[in-house]
Amino acid sequence: MSETNLQVLLRRRPEGAPVPEDFEIVERPVPEPAEGQVLVRARYLSLDPYMRGRMSDAKSYAKPVPLGAVMEGATVGEVVASRDPRFAPGDHVMGGQGWQRFCAVDAARLRRVDETVAPLSAWLGVLGMPGLTAWVGLEDIGQPKAGETVVVSAASGAVGQVVGQLAKARGARVVGIAGGAAKCDFVTGTLGFDACLDHRRPLDPQLDAACPDGVDVYWENVGGHVQAAVFPRLNDFGRMVMCGMIAQYNIAPGADAAGAPAGPNLGPVVRKRLRIQGFIVSDSGWGRYDAFLAEMRPLIAAGRMRWREDVVEGLDAAPRAFIGLLEGGNFGKLAVRIG
Template identity: 55%
Template structure:
C-alpha cells in the first residue's frame, strides 16, 4: 500500500469558494494491478472549469462528490508499472486530481518526452488550455487575414494563445485584460495589436476605439460586463466561440436590471452571428495531432510565447484556486507538487 496526500471537496460552495470547502487528508492506495501504473504527481493544473465541478448543477461532466478528490490534470512520474508500454521513471500526463499519488490504467495516460519541452507545458500551452484556444479559434472562429479578433482574459493561458494564433493567421488581435501589468504583457511580450483594461472606467469607449472596423471574432472566456461591451461591436457574420463565463461562475442569483436576452438574440438574428459553445474534448480526435505539431513548431519559432504562474505545495492549491477565480493569477496556474 502507498500513502497519498489529497485534497477533497469538503462541502459544496455557495457563491465564491472558501478554504472551508476543501480538506487536506491522507489515505492509502492499492498496489497497481495488471495494465496499471502507480504515479507520483509532479505538477497539478488549476483551471476555472473546476468551479463547475464543485457544484451539483447540471453540466457537461459529473460533479465531484462531497468527500471526493478534486479533479484535475497532472504531470506525473511512473513509480511502478504493470504495463509493457510504460516503465519506471517515465513522465506522463494523467488525470490524477489534487493528490500526490494515484493508480491509473496505463491506457488513460499519455507519455511525454521531457526533453522536448518543460513537462509543465503539457498542462498549459501544449495541453488542454492550448488545445482549447487552437480548436475553438480555428474550428469555430475561423479568423481570416485582415479580420479583427477580440479575446477576453487575454493574459491567461487560453486567451494569450488565441491572440497569438490569430496573428499567425493574419488577423488583428485585440486583447482584454485586467490591470496595467497584464495589459503590458499582452501588448509588449505577446505582441497583440491592442489591449484594453476592462477595469478602466471608460472600458467600453476604449474598446470601441480599438476596433474601428468592428469585431469579426470574439473568443468568449468571461461573460458579464465584458461581453456586454463586445456584442454591440460585432460585425455581420461574426463568430463567437464560447469557451468560458468566469464572471458568472460564483453567481448565486440572476443579475439585476432589465432582461437583456431579447436584445441579445435580436442582435444574433439581425447580424447573422454564429454563437457556439464548445468543450475542447469534442475536437480531440479531429485536431489534437495537428495541434501538437503546429503548437510545438510555433513555440520553437518564437511565434507563440507563454507564461506560467507556479505555486509550490499541494496544500496551497485551494488558496491558489480561489485566487484564480478572482483573477489574481498571472499566466497558466500550476501547482508544483513534487
Template identity: 60%
Template sequence: MPDIRRSIILRRRPTGEPRREDFQIVEEPVPEPGPGEVLTRTIWLSIDPYMRGRMSDRKSYAEPVAIGGVMTGETVGEVLASNDPGFSPGDVVVGSRGWQTHSISRAGALARIERPGAPLGAYLGVLGMPGTTAYSGMKDIGQPKAGETVVVSAASGGVGSVAGQLAKRAGARVVGIAGGADKCVWVQETLGFDDCVDHRVGNLDLALADACPNGIDVYFENVGGAVQEAVFARLNPFARVVMCGMIAQYNEAEFPPGPNLGFVVAKRVRIEGMIVSDKPERFAEWRALAAPWVADGSLRHRETIVDGLDAAPEALRQVLRGGNFGKMLVRVGREPAGA
C-alpha cells in the same frame, strides 16, 4: 516507494467563492496498481476555471465532483510502478488525475511525454488543455482571416494568450481584453497583440470603440458579464463568437439573465459553445503543431507557480478572481533528474 498519499477532497459544495473550508486534506497508504493500471507521483497540477463548475451539483457537460471525492485536475507525473506494458517506471506522463500526490490511473488515460523537450509545466498550459482549447476554438469556430478584427477576453490567461497568437498568425488584427495595466502591456509587447483594453479602467464601451474602429469579426469569449455585453455591441455581420468560458459568473448561485440576442439574426452572427474534450484528436494535433513554436520562442507563454499541494485551494480562488498571470500551476513534487 512512498508510504503515504495526500489528497484534497471536496468536503462541501461552496456558496459563492470557494473557501478553504470547502476542502479537506486526507492521508492514506499509497495504493498499488492493478492490471492495466499505472501508479504515478504528481509533479505539476493544473488549476483551471472549469474546476469551480465541478464543485457544484448544477447539471452540466460533466459529472460534478462527489462530496468526499478527490478534486479533479490535469497533472504531469512520474511513473513509479506499472502493470501495463505501455509504461515503465521513470516515464513522465500527462493525464487527468486530480489533486493528489500519488494517483492510480488506467494506462489508456495517460500520454507519455517524450524527453528531452519543452518544460514539463508547458504540457498543462501552452501544450496542454488550455493551448488545445485555444487551437480548437479558433480552428473549428473562430476561423480568423487576414484583415479581420479578432477580440480575445482574458487575453493574458492560458487560453486567451494562445488564441490571440493564433489569430495573429492568420493575419488578423488582434485586440485583447485583460484586467490590469501590467497584463495589457505584456499582451501587446510580448504576445504581439495590436492593442489591449484594460476592462478595470475607464469606459469599456469607448475603449473598445477606439481599439476596434472597424467592428469585431471574431470574439473568443472567456469572461462573460460586462465584457461580453460591450463586445456584442460591436460585432460585425457574419461575426463568429467562440463561447469558451464565462468566468465572471462561475461563483454565482444563479446565472444572470442573458443579453437580448435579436442582433444575432439581423447580423447573421454565429455563436457556438465548445468543450475541448469533444474533439480529443485535437490534443495530439496541437502538440505536434505547437511544440516547434514553443521551442523556437515564437509561441509565447507565461505561468504563475505556487508550491505544495496545500496551495491548490487558494490557487483556484486566485484564478477565479483573475489573480493569476498566465497559466496557474501548483508544483506538487520535484522534477526527475534531467527532465
C-alpha cells in the same frame, strides 16, 4: 513505500464563491497499481475554472465530484511503477489524476510528454487542455482570416494567451482584454498582441480606439460587462466563440442573483448573421491532439508561441490559489508544483 499520498478532497459544495473550508487535505497510503495500471507521482497539478462546476451538483456536461472524493484535475508527473508494457518507471506523462500526489491510473488514460518540446509544466497549459481548447475553438468556430480583427477576453490567461498567438499566426489583428496594466503590458509586449484593453477601466472608448472597423471574432472567456461591451461591435458574419463565462461561475444557475451581469441584446444576431457557438474541448479535442501538436511544435521552436505560468508551491496551497483564479488573482496559467 514510506511516502504517503497527500490528497485534497471536496468536503462540501460551495454556495457562491468557494472558501478554503470547502476542501479537506488528508494523508492516505500510496495506492498499488493493478494490472494494466501505472503508479504516477504528480509533479504539477493544473488548476482550471471548470473545477468550479465540478464542485456543484447542478446539471452540467460532466458529473460533479462526489462529496469526500479527491478533487478532479489534470497533472503531469513521472511513472514510479508500471504494470503495463507501454510505460516504464521514469517516463513523464500527463493525465487526469486529480488533486493528489500519487495516483494508480489506467495506462490507456495517460499520454506521454516530451520535455524536448517544452518543459513539464507546459503540458498542462500551452500544450495541455487550455492550449488545445484555443486551437479547437479557432479551428471549428472562430476561423479567423488574414486581416480580420479578433478580440480575446482573459487574454493573459491559459486559454487566451494561445488564442491570440494562434490568431496572429493566421494573419489576424488581435486585441486582448485583461485586468490591469501589468497583464496588458505582458499581452502586447511578450505575446505580441496588437493591443490590449484594461477591463477595469471603461471599455467603450478603448474599444472605439482599438477596433475602429469592428470585431470579426470575439473569443468569450469572461461574460459580464466585457461581453456587453464587445458584442455590439461584431461585424456582419462575425463569430462569437463561447468558451467560458468565468464572471458567472459563482452565481447559482437560475438564481436571480444581485449583481448578475446583464446580457447583451441578441437582436443583432439575425440582422448581422452572427454565429454564436459554445463548445467543450473534451468533445472532440483529445482525438485531434496530434494535429494540434503539429501546429504548436514549430511555433514554439521558432519562439512564436510564448506563455506565462503562475505556479504556486505545494498541494496545501491549491484551494486558495483556485479561489483566486475565480477572481483574476492568477497571472498566466495557474498550476501547483507538488513537492
